[in-house]
Amino acid sequence: MDESLSDITEAIEEIAPEASALLADPWPLYQGALILVLWIASRWRARAIMPVVESRARAIKGNPDLLRLVIAFMRRLHWVFLIVALWVARFVIRLAVGALPGFENDRTWLLSMALTLATAWLIIAVLTRIIRNRTLARIVAISSWSYIALAVVGLDHAVLAALDSAAIQLGRARISLLLVLKAVALTAALVWLAVFLGNMVSNRVERSEDLSPSFKVLIGKLIKIAFILLAGAVALSATGVDLTALTVFSGAVGVGIGFGLQKVVSNFIAGIIILLDKSIKPGDTISLGETFGWIRDLRSRFVSVITRDGREYLIPNEDFITERVVNWSFSSEYVRIDVDFRASYDDDPHEVVRIAIDTAQTIERVSDHRAPVCWLMAFGPYSLDYRLRFWISDPRNGLTNVRGQVLMALWDAFKTAGIKVPFPLREVVLRSPGEAVRVSEMDPERPSG
Numbered sequence: 001m002d003e004s005l006s007d008i009t010e011a012i013e014e015i016a017p018e019a020s021a022l023l024a025d026p027w028p029l030y031q032g033a034l035i036l037v038l039w040i041a042s043r044w045r046a047r048a049i050m051p052v053v054e055s056r057a058r059a060i061k062g063n064p065d066l067l068r069l070v071i072a073f074m075r076r077l078h079w080v081f082l083i084v085a086l087w088v089a090r091f092v093i094r095l096a097v098g099a100l101p102g103f104e105n106d107r108t109w110l111l112s113m114a115l116t117l118a119t120a121w122l123i124i125a126v127l128t129r130i131i132r133n134r135t136l137a138r139i140v141a142i143s144s145w146s147y148i149a150l151a152v153v154g155l156d157h158a159v160l161a162a163l164d165s166a167a168i169q170l171g172r173a174r175i176s177l178l179l180v181l182k183a184v185a186l187t188a189a190l191v192w193l194a195v196f197l198g199n200m201v202s203n204r205v206e207r208s209e210d211l212s213p214s215f216k217v218l219i220g221k222l223i224k225i226a227f228i229l230l231a232g233a234v235a236l237s238a239t240g241v242d243l244t245a246l247t248v249f250s251g252a253v254g255v256g257i258g259f260g261l262q263k264v265v266s267n268f269i270a271g272i273i274i275l276l277d278k279s280i281k282p283g284d285t286i287s288l289g290e291t292f293g294w295i296r297d298l299r300s301r302f303v304s305v306i307t308r309d310g311r312e313y314l315i316p317n318e319d320f321i322t323e324r325v326v327n328w329s330f331s332s333e334y335v336r337i338d339v340d341f342r343a344s345y346d347d348d349p350h351e352v353v354r355i356a357i358d359t360a361q362t363i364e365r366v367s368d369h370r371a372p373v374c375w376l377m378a379f380g381p382y383s384l385d386y387r388l389r390f391w392i393s394d395p396r397n398g399l400t401n402v403r404g405q406v407l408m409a410l411w412d413a414f415k416t417a418g419i420k421v422p423f424p425l426r427e428v429v430l431r432s433p434g435e436a437v438r439v440s441e442m443d444p445e446r447p448s449g
Helices: 002-024 027-057 064-074 077-097 109-130 134-153 156-165 177-206 213-238 243-260 262-277 349-361 400-417
Strands: 167-170 173-176 285-288 291-298 302-307 312-316 325-327 335-343 373-379 384-392 425-429 438-442
Touching: 027 077, 027 109, 077 109, 109 134, 156 177, 173 177, 177 213, 213 262, 262 291, 262 302, 262 312, 291 312, 335 349, 335 400, 349 373, 349 384, 349 400, 384 400
Parallel strands: none
Antiparallel strands: 167 173, 285 291, 285 325, 291 302, 302 312, 335 384, 373 384, 425 438
16 A cells, blocks of 8 residues: 555656646646636537527437437537637647747647547546436446546556555455456446347347247346346456356355245246246236236236226236236137126016117227127016126226226116116005014015005
8 A cells, every 4th residue: 555655656746847847837827717718608609509409409209319318418518619619729829839939849738638638528428328327327427537537647557556556365366446446347337238238139129029028028038137147257257256266156145045035036937937938928907816907017026017096016926826817818808798787577678688788889898809798697586687798808998997888878778768777675664663663675666555
């Protein structure tokens, strides 16, 4: 650690004479004032034209990543103007003072440094917008620009040596702060690149029409896992870590999985089995216990199910293996629904059946895949009991609501046709105040006496 500090001190001492000589020259002061003026002018100019340019850029459709980069570039127009202004100012100053005596040395070093740093910041700030996490994107941008700034000043080697000297010895392995930072940065970059490429390939697979939805999900997850494992192996190998040394670590992880992560592994394996046997897929309408809804997404640990009331249930994959699941759209989207109703004995059953079938066919959600049917089910104590059966092709839109629509349409049709919907009547007879109350059921058509 002392050696690294001495290296930094020596580097600063080497730069100090040159810095003092430059500070004695009035030209850095002139360049600093010029940079400040150009910065203010660039901000003012960019603020005037940025809304117009950004509104035109938002016309880009179908490519959100490209739109994000374009918008990020447009919001940093002041950096573009500053870079152009710095380049023009440096060119003019060099052209003007180059012919004068005593100006053989480059007097635009501060403009050149500002131009390099501004250009580096613009490129880094735009490219890091690909990272969706703003905090992570900002950390990457500041870290990258800081390294470039150290390189421009000439302190990069001294700082790297100081980080490398801060190390600990574990057996034959020497772990320094520089090695840790390199490993973290390289691993994060490669894993991010692996996820980015995996998402691109998964989106391409999703657009394929020759694969089933569940197989698309399986292929996408396997591709992402393969990319991430490859990125981790490459990162470890690039940082000098011997992969054979991970055997002990993998054994410890295996023991930890066996004892502490049983449910996680069980759900992960269950998810792979679900994708392989194609028992459920995104868009299916399912019933599991008291949960009825449609599947929005299949994850490695759980299945996302959205119900009709807008709730999203995250059900573990293991439940779809061990419990009874009703898949309303496993082999076909068509679902049969029964609606029971009653009619009076005085009404013709044939007419009641005809009206019920015609009424069901007027409902928009009732499918013509199979014609509705209506059956006389029983001779009840005060009515004839019927059952109307029809089919729908969109169970994810709900079952209760279509039943309600059919019942409401039957009520209107029976009222128009004069068909009565009976209901039980009860007669209470009081013979004397001291006797018990006798309750008897009456036919709804028989007058009470």
